[in-house]
Amino acid sequence: MAGAKVAQKVGMGSARAAKVARAARAVRTNAEGSECGCGACPGVKGTSSGRKAAGVDAEIKAANLKHLARIEGQVRGIMRMIEDDRYCADIITQVSAVRESLSAVGRNLMRNHLKHCATRAMEHKGAERDAMVEELLGLVAKLGR
Numbered sequence: 001m002a003g004a005k006v007a008q009k010v011g012m013g014s015a016r017a018a019k020v021a022r023a024a025r026a027v028r029t030n031a032e033g034s035e036c037g038c039g040a041c042p043g044v045k046g047t048s049s050g051r052k053a054a055g056v057d058a059e060i061k062a063a064n065l066k067h068l069a070r071i072e073g074q075v076r077g078i079m080r081m082i083e084d085d086r087y088c089a090d091i092i093t094q095v096s097a098v099r100e101s102l103s104a105v106g107r108n109l110m111r112n113h114l115k116h117c118a119t120r121a122m123e124h125k126g127a128e129r130d131a132m133v134e135e136l137l138g139l140v141a142k143l144g145r
Contacts, residue, residue: 055116060108067108071101106143113139 074097081091114136121132 054120060112064105064108067101067105071098074098
């Protein structure tokens with residue numbers, strides 16, 4: 001499904017949908033047609049850290065962008081509430097909502113990581129597989145906090 005169609009399906013506005021579509025078109029692909037940068041596909045440059053996802057589900061990406069846009073607005077709202085000396089319990093309720101939204105993004109990212117990056121690393125034996133097991137343990141601990 002094209003990036004814009006996915007964005008519309010999850011209820012994004014047209015400007016955000018266009019941004020998602022541009023991002024989807026900009027994705028580099030390896031010979032198998034999957035997005036890459038995890039090191040399993042030489043020649044594909046990653047981010048400044050040199051790493052990119054082994055694959056990204058367009059629907060998960062669109063959902064995460066939608067969550068993050070909502071979170072951005074919620075955080076701005078919390079700032080205004082603090083500036084306006086609003087009731088502390090109301091602010092704490094909003095902080096809780098932001099934390100839950102961030103947790104949803106984290107769960108989506110973990111889902112994508114397991115489906116693509118971890119699966120690819122687990123197909124190998126030795127150090128790459130062991131490193132992925134340790135990484136996954138660390139990520140589960142981080143998400144559980």
